Amino acid sequence: MSSNEPGPSTPLDELGIMAGDHVVLADGVEHHEMYTMAGLLTLLVHPADGHEPAVVMCGGAMGGLLGGGGLFHELGTQLAKIDIAAVRVSYREPNNIGRCVLDVLATMQLVARRGARRFVLIGHSFGGAVAIQSAASMNADLVPGVVTLATQSAGCEPVETLHDRELLFFHGTNDRILPHASSEMVRMLAGHGELVLLPGQDHLLDKAMPDIAERLMTWIPDVLSIDSK
Numbered sequence: 347m348s349s350n351e352p353g354p355s356t357p358l359d360e361l362g363i364m365a366g367d368h369v370v371l372a373d374g375v376e377h378h379e380m381y382t383m384a385g386l387l388t389l390l391v392h393p394a395d396g397h398e399p400a401v402v403m404c405g406g407a408m409g410g411l412l413g414g415g416g417l418f419h420e421l422g423t424q425l426a427k428i429d430i431a432a433v434r435v436s437y438r439e440p441n442n443i444g445r446c447v448l449d450v451l452a453t454m455q456l457v458a459r460r461g462a463r464r465f466v467l468i469g470h471s472f473g474g475a476v477a478i479q480s481a482a483s484m485n486a487d488l489v490p491g492v493v494t495l496a497t498q499s500a501g502c503e504p505v506e507t508l509h510d511r512e513l514l515f516f517h518g519t520n521d522r523i524l525p526h527a528s529s530e531m532v533r534m535l536a537g538h539g540e541l542v543l544l545p546g547q548d549h550l551l552d553k554a555m556p557d558i559a560e561r562l563m564t565w566i567p568d569v570l571s572i573d574s575k
Contacts, residue, residue: 357451361387374426385438387449392422392432393460399570400431400462402453404473404480409440413470414495415552420559421468428567433457443475443501450480466566468493471524471549474532475501478508486510491569493562496549498524499531506535512569513539516558518547 361382368378376391390411394400403418405411411434412418422432435453437446454465467489469477474497481489482504491512494502505513513536517529526543533541542561544554551558 356455357448358455360448361452363387374423382438384445387438387452388436389453389456390422390434390436391457392426394426394429394431398461399429399464399466400433400454400457401425401466401468401566402450402457402477402480403432403434404446404450404467404469404476405434405436405440406471406473407441409436411436413468413473414550414558415555417470417495417551417555417558418468420555421562424559424563425566428563430566430570431457431460431462441472443472443479446472446476447479447483450476451483454480454484463488464570465489466491466493466569468495468562469497470495472498472501474498478502478505478532481511482507491566493565494529494532495551495558496521496524497529497532499528499535502532503535505532506537508536509538512565514562514565515539515541516544516551516554517541518544518549518551518554520546521549523549 363380366380371377378389380387418434425432437449439445467477467481474494477492481492493514495516515529515533517526533539547554
């Protein structure tokens, strides 16, 4: 006898999207908007052929789509060239970590519908906690790696469960908003991962952006088992 009970809800179900729209802003950049009762979720998508691997990028407590020093745009553009899709998330309600994590999980579900099967999550500042909590709700086959940029330590406690993931932490030594001790604490909680301290860099890490992008363009394909050459 079949059951009429509804199945478990998904992140997209929880989001309660009432309507959505999208446009192609330029070659290689799509703008998506999803309207919900809790606010507007905006995504900038850098699509790639196949979409099997993907990177989701999470902004800080004030929202935004650029990441530190415009890294998210630069990284999305470069990743698409090696067939890794990238998505930048502008939260419905920045600084509400529960809703922001739901936004990221719903984004991953949307990208999975386009063929994505493996993800690296990247978060700047508050977004570091969003990325870590989102990864902690998924298995290592789906999310094998997490990158944080000048992360806060609050909300990053679930990093303790990411013992089977690749972790990479960047932090400036001249960060007056979140001292580099924040990333050191998260690294200590994780018990593994690489912490890269950037001498003289502030919270936005803008002057270090080229070096961070160069490192990630090697690290991300390696974690996703992609040949970047």
